[in-house]
Amino acid sequence: MSLTRKQVGLLALSLLLVFSGSALAQWGQTAGGDIDVERVEIETDDGGTIDGYLYVPDGVSADDPAPGVLAIHGYINSKETQSSFAIEYARRGHVVLAIDQPGHGYSDPPAFANGWGGPPALEYLADHELVDEDNIGLEGHSMGGWAAVSAAAEHPDSYESVVLVGSSTGSAGAPEGNETFPRNLGVVFADYDEFHWLMWESATGPATPQSEKLQSVFGTDDEIAEGEVYGSIDDGTARALYTPRTTHPGAHHTPSAVSDTVGWTQRTLEGADEEPGDHVWYWKEIGTAIALLGGFLFLVPAGAVLTSREPLADATRTVPDAVTERDRGWYVAALLAAVVPVVLYYPTMLFGSQAMPVTAITPQGETNGIVLWALANVVVIAGLFGLWHRNSGRSLGDERYGLDIGDGAATIAKSLAVAVGVVGGLYVLLWIVDTVFMTDFRAWVLGLKLMSTLHARIFVTYLPAFLAFFVALGVLLHGRLRTPETTRSLPRAMATNAIILTGGFALLLVIQYGTLFATGALAVPITALQTIIAFQFLALLPVIAVVSTYFFHRTGRIWAGAFVNALLITWLIVASQAIHYPF
Structure with missing residues (x-):
């Protein structure tokens, strides 16, 4: 058999798609060259390592450190699924650490070890010379939210705010939440999240604002009003709920969910004031x-x-x-x-x-x-x-x-x-x-x-x-x-x-x-x-x-x-x- 012109054309087309698509992906990942993305490796107390990407905006240096954000993916995902959040955080001046949880991606197994990877990753980020150690936020999707809550519990003085995307406190062994813990908590929970019963113990996704578990964390007996800030950001007791119209995995790739997530961190950390709705991650x-x-x-x-x-x-x-x-x-x-x-x-x-x-x-x-x-x-x-x-x-x-x-x-x-x-x-x-x-x-x-x-x-x-x-x-x-x-x-x-x-x-x-x-x-x-x-x-x-x-x-x-x-x-x-x- 010999190759036909059509087969040669398919080969050329496949290579064009691979390399042009990858070049576009790199452009989006670096926001057109304004963000430097580097691989990092974090050692854990048990002798293992956690793999990560560090997103560093232009102009950040040891002499001029930036606010930091720890971004953590969910179960059977990897650091790449945090790209939408990480890119937009970094575009707004944050140094972002996106990790592979233990047992995921290129981090050492087993899964679920070391507080789902949250505590050692927060230690690394807080000690990094490019990061303002007094100005750090945590973000986690699904099981990554449990990692963020674990990091907050183990290092209560190393973060200023948390945003849980499709996640919760007090699930699967994660620390319980209350009116004051975690500090300045944002909850981005999709209207049609498939895990409503696991995370906030609600009968349906749209019923989450009536969840007694969620209300106890917000310090109220009433239905949670979307977008309303409960408590005080200055006191560290702020809480807010956002319910984008998407699903559990869709929260990674829905502009409103990304805006809600990035927007909460911008409100609770110092040094970023760009509009949360301006995105390039989708490229x-x-x-x-x-x-x-x-x-x-x-x-x-x-x-x-x-x-x-x-x-x-x-x-x-x-x-x-x-x-x-x-x-x-x-x-x-x-x-x-x-x-x-x-x-x-x-x-x-x-x-x-x-x-x-x-x-x-x-x-x-x-x-x-x-x-x-x-x-x-x-x-x-x-x-x-x-x-x-x-x-x-x-x-x-x-x-x-x-x-x-x-x-x-x-x-x-x-x-x-x-x-x-x-x-x-x-x-x-x-x-x-x-x-x-x-x-x-x-x-x-x-x-x-x-x-x-x-x-x-x-x-x-x-x-x-x-x-x-x-x-x-x-x-x-x-x-x-x-x-x-x-x-x-x-x-x-x-x-x-x-x-x-x-x-x-x-x-x-x-x-x-x-x-x-x-x-x-x-x-x-x-x-x-x-x-x-x-x-x-x-x-x-x-x-x-x-x-x-x-x-x-x-x-x-x-x-x-x-x-x-x-x-x-x-x-x-x-x-x-x-x-x-x-x-």
């Missing part, structure tokens, strides 16, 4: 999203390059004929393929993350849930495909299934080599972007990050389970559901498979969020975390479908696509999830 988010799109697009022409060159081209062949028609049986199989993964989703995710032991082999709680979901799907696919296959009278090695191995181990090895080359090429691209622009590939909470050495070890332990899933998925899509029409048309095959894989999760989110926006609570409130994670499934499943389908049409077998997806998705999940085992 960073647009840029990383463009780069992520380019990175995913890169997989296709990279695959074309590798499968067109000897000796790897020996593992390819023309696409075999289909073994099914789009009849009633096909529609039943397609419906099951869309519905069964969703039916399995909550039970396996909840059981896997809570009941599967955290060990050196399975050290990530939420990844354990995803693995259990994947393996449950393997069992169901194998059972249903086995029943259909038994009634067909065909051999399991029928080349039309795409399961055959051609020249044996050599075909498998060459398919694996293609996948390593494709995903390795994407990894190199991300390494270049990280080195040159200090950004990653990201859209909202879906991020593709470089792996640390520890991530690489964990990657190896989870890879076999994900490989089993993608092999089974390849058999389902290209052995059971491939029709003559989708055999002849690659775009039609990609679209069909993407709809099948994504449709069930799209319906799930419509039901959950339709209920949330109508009633103020999810249809099943205790599944809030898993429901938010489902957004990543919604984004990744079309990519998985396109990759699997493209490589099947390119090679005539399922192996290369399964290997590419397994390497890519295992990398993405492992690098973005929290590590709970204390390595």
Whole structure:
């Protein structure tokens, strides 16, 4: 096979998106060069380290220190998700420290250690020569809010104000709040926050102003009035509630939530008076999203390059004929393929993350849930495909299934080599972007990050389970559901498979969020975390479908696509999830 002009064009387009998007992201992250962003490492008392970004505005020096802000992300996020807040704080003259919580990003595990990372990070910021130690604010989103409250409790003389975004005092072991603690407390809690029941113990998101827990912290028995300042800023007893019309994860990327957050800190610290509504952070988010799109697009022409060159081209062949028609049986199989993964989703995710032991082999709680979901799907696919296959009278090695191995181990090895080359090429691209622009590939909470050495070890332990899933998925899509029409048309095959894989999760989110926006609570409130994670499934499943389908049409077998997806998705999940085992 040789490269076509279209494939060369796709390669050029993917690289253009990666590097132009990353350049735009860097421009946004540095506010056009007015902010210097540097990597820092904080030592903890237990011998570990916390990784962070320090945002330093132009003109700040040891002789002219600036007010400081500690910005802390939530569970299974990383410091990059604090960009919207950090950039806007820094533009207004604050030195900002955004950290990876313990067990997240590049900070040492386990998760939840050292007060979620808040106390040692505050110590570092207060001792920094560029920071006015008497003029420091704390900001935390979700679990990051608990880290901020822990920092305030452990170092009561090292901060002036706190703003909790989608967070609370007194939850999950965080210190309780009252009329005077934390000092000068701002609460930015979305109208449709999925965790209303966990944070402020309210029946719905819109009912949060009536929460007795919140009222006790505000020192009143009445419904909290949004935007009204209770207490006194000068006395350190000020409290204010803001309820932007967004969701828990949406508070990162909603201008009103960012303005409310930055505005409270400006009111309670000295030295910043710029309007809180003037933003540039979204350029960073647009840029990383463009780069992520380019990175995913890169997989296709990279695959074309590798499968067109000897000796790897020996593992390819023309696409075999289909073994099914789009009849009633096909529609039943397609419906099951869309519905069964969703039916399995909550039970396996909840059981896997809570009941599967955290060990050196399975050290990530939420990844354990995803693995259990994947393996449950393997069992169901194998059972249903086995029943259909038994009634067909065909051999399991029928080349039309795409399961055959051609020249044996050599075909498998060459398919694996293609996948390593494709995903390795994407990894190199991300390494270049990280080195040159200090950004990653990201859209909202879906991020593709470089792996640390520890991530690489964990990657190896989870890879076999994900490989089993993608092999089974390849058999389902290209052995059971491939029709003559989708055999002849690659775009039609990609679209069909993407709809099948994504449709069930799209319906799930419509039901959950339709209920949330109508009633103020999810249809099943205790599944809030898993429901938010489902957004990543919604984004990744079309990519998985396109990759699997493209490589099947390119090679005539399922192996290369399964290997590419397994390497890519295992990398993405492992690098973005929290590590709970204390390595």
